[in-house]
Amino acid sequence: MPFSNKPDLQRFLDRLTSRSVLTEEEQQAILNLPCRSEHVRANRDFVPLGERVDHACLVVDGIVGRFGQNSEGKRQITAMHIPGDMADLHSVVQPTGASALQALSIATILRVPHAALRAAAARYPALAEALWRDCMVDASVLSQWVVNVGRRDARERVAHLLCEIAVRLHVAPAEGEIDFSFDVTQTQLADATGLTSVHVNRTLQALRRDGLAQVTRRAVHIADWDALVAAGDFDTGYLQTDVRPEGRLRIADAS
Amino acid sequence: MPFSNKPDLQRFLDRLTSRSVLTEEEQQAILNLPCRSEHVRANRDFVPLGERVDHACLVVDGIVGRFGQNSEGKRQITAMHIPGDMADLHSVVQPTGASALQALSIATILRVPHAALRAAAARYPALAEALWRDCMVDASVLSQWVVNVGRRDARERVAHLLCEIAVRLHVAPAEGEIDFSFDVTQTQLADATGLTSVHVNRTLQALRRDGLAQVTRRAVHIADWDALVAAGDFDTGYLQTDVRPEGRLRIADAS
DNA sequence: CGCCTTCTTGAAGGATCTCAAGAAGGGTGG
DNA sequence: CCACCCTTCTTGAGATCCTTCAAGAAGGCG
Numbered sequence: 001m002p003f004s005n006k007p008d009l010q011r012f013l014d015r016l017t018s019r020s021v022l023t024e025e026e027q028q029a030i031l032n033l034p035c036r037s038e039h040v041r042a043n044r045d046f047v048p049l050g051e052r053v054d055h056a057c058l059v060v061d062g063i064v065g066r067f068g069q070n071s072e073g074k075r076q077i078t079a080m081h082i083p084g085d086m087a088d089l090h091s092v093v094q095p096t097g098a099s100a101l102q103a104l105s106i107a108t109i110l111r112v113p114h115a116a117l118r119a120a121a122a123r124y125p126a127l128a129e130a131l132w133r134d135c136m137v138d139a140s141v142l143s144q145w146v147v148n149v150g151r152r153d154a155r156e157r158v159a160h161l162l163c164e165i166a167v168r169l170h171v172a173p174a175e176g177e178i179d180f181s182f183d184v185t186q187t188q189l190a191d192a193t194g195l196t197s198v199h200v201n202r203t204l205q206a207l208r209r210d211g212l213a214q215v216t217r218r219a220v221h222i223a224d225w226d227a228l229v230a231a232g233d234f235d236t237g238y239l240q241t242d243v244r245p246e247g248r249l250r251i252a253d254a255s
Numbered sequence: 256m257p258f259s260n261k262p263d264l265q266r267f268l269d270r271l272t273s274r275s276v277l278t279e280e281e282q283q284a285i286l287n288l289p290c291r292s293e294h295v296r297a298n299r300d301f302v303p304l305g306e307r308v309d310h311a312c313l314v315v316d317g318i319v320g321r322f323g324q325n326s327e328g329k330r331q332i333t334a335m336h337i338p339g340d341m342a343d344l345h346s347v348v349q350p351t352g353a354s355a356l357q358a359l360s361i362a363t364i365l366r367v368p369h370a371a372l373r374a375a376a377a378r379y380p381a382l383a384e385a386l387w388r389d390c391m392v393d394a395s396v397l398s399q400w401v402v403n404v405g406r407r408d409a410r411e412r413v414a415h416l417l418c419e420i421a422v423r424l425h426v427a428p429a430e431g432e433i434d435f436s437f438d439v440t441q442t443q444l445a446d447a448t449g450l451t452s453v454h455v456n457r458t459l460q461a462l463r464r465d466g467l468a469q470v471t472r473r474a475v476h477i478a479d480w481d482a483l484v485a486a487g488d489f490d491t492g493y494l495q496t497d498v499r500p501e502g503r504l505r506i507a508d509a510s
Numbered sequence: 511c512g513c514c515t516t517c518t519t520g521a522a523g524g525a526t527c528t529c530a531a532g533a534a535g536g537g538t539g540g
Numbered sequence: 541c542c543a544c545c546c547t548t549c550t551t552g553a554g555a556t557c558c559t560t561c562a563a564g565a566a567g568g569c570g
Contacts, residue, residue, distance in 0.1 A: 150449030
């Protein structure tokens with residue numbers, strides 16, 4: 001467990017402190033978490049469906065999908081995780097029946113033992129609360145995905161997803177045009193939006209034709225942010241990015 | 256705050272202790288939570304969309320829906336809550352951007368102040384953990400709903416929802432036939448499954464015709480549980496009901 | 511250079527929606 | 541206790557969005 005993992009844990013810590021207030025000592029507890037780095041090739045399921053797990057996975061690089069599937073084997077991606085996300089933090093508290101994880105592109109992950117996370121959470125209640133809060137932001141996203149897949153048409157779904165990713169990557173809202181690397185296939189976009197890859201293809205063509213966004217295999221160029229937001233019926237609030245310092249919470253101090 | 260609320264809080268406590276281990280003292284902390292009982296008529300939104308809330312709502316009686324909506328005002332129900340559920344427990348840790356709640360039938364709820372829940376969680380880390388875990392079971396359901404709406408056809412969606420509710424109400428799996436009260440309109444079923452009420456109507460007729468289930472305005476009669484489970488591609492694991500005593504968790508004891 | 515994955519395109523079919531209107535059900539007031 | 545009203549359910553027909561199937565083109569990696 002070399003020190004070289006600290007920058008990656010720092011990224012996760014930044015995520016936590018963007019919404020929660022943690023003391024220096026609590027922050028150190030995160031940075032000192034033991035972990036094992038691992039490279040995963042694209043399309044590999046590195047956390048299998050339905051098994052008990054004893055560690056959580058921090059995404060260091062690449063895009064990771066959480067997914068479920070129906071009996072015919074059709075996949076539905078239920079969450080997309082970007083670097084800095086602890087993709088299955090929920091497993092700390094619910095180690096069985098956890099969801100499966102798949103590398104959507106080539107990825108690097110850090111496996112963090114539950115035991116260490118639990119020990120840290122037990123020792124520092126405010127840390128437990130910060131982790132809990134992080135899980136709830138994840139759940140907010142999940143809620144939005146239900147709305148997305150349940151009550152929006154193809155164009156809206158794809159636009160909404162692109163907006164969400166842009167905001168989570170902190171590349172938006174910039175003025176007008178936005179570029180970011182996003183290494184996923186059209187088939188994976190289809191599995192995330194509940195469509196077929198054929199229809200995602202046509203939908204992306206329409207978004208391009210209408211001057212909203214150009215999506216290629218490796219990157220996204222948003223040509224008109226406001227228009228894409230409108231097309232995706234997107235409202236950034238649920239993502240809880242940009243919480244001002246005075247809005248960050250800490251309720252767990254024992255009295 | 257009369258003592259008469261204790262039975263209702265006990266129900267919530269039972270929910271917690273079915274998956275988590277709590278000491279006598281911790282259990283008392285739940286039972287002593289202050290709360291205000293309230294009757295809500297059907298179809299009323301009793302927690303509005305997008306506002307900051309300072310209390311969580313425990314469902315005592317009736318069915319409560321959590322929902323989001325798109326810009327056209329089309330609703331998507333993202334969760335259905337039954338008596339004993341704390342419908343927006345997540346708001347304790349994420350008081351802004353909470354989801355809206357609507358009474359699907361006439362309902363009775365208990366409003367529990369965040370302050371009291373926070374104080375209890377701060378004082379008893381194991382309690383915080385139990386609440387966190389409860390939120391994660393809720394998130395598992397949410398995940399399944401994404402799969403349901405994204406990758407299953409109308410018949411499967413409706414069957415899956417009926418199975419889920421039956422298991423959560425602890426009326427299944429009984430042998431073969433099952434009856435339970437379920438006071439929800441076809442329009443609400445449509446909003447939960449991402450369909451139209453017209454199509455839900457035809458789907459229910461098909462389920463009835465095929466001898467799987469009869470759904471009326473007030474109740475559900477499942478004629479063939481196994482067949483409904485197959486039709487809904489339903490796997491009970493994610494609900495984490497029936498966790499055996501030795502499987503219940505308690506990791507938060509400070510060392 | 512060659513292979514394998516991914517993207518692209520067309521055409522046809524099907525699941526679900528929309529619109530519309532009548533029937534049934536449940537609650538309420540006279 | 542009946543009549544009435546409003547919500548919910550039911551049914552039909554036509555429209556549409558999306559899927560399925562298929563096959564060729566393009567792209568990336570060893």
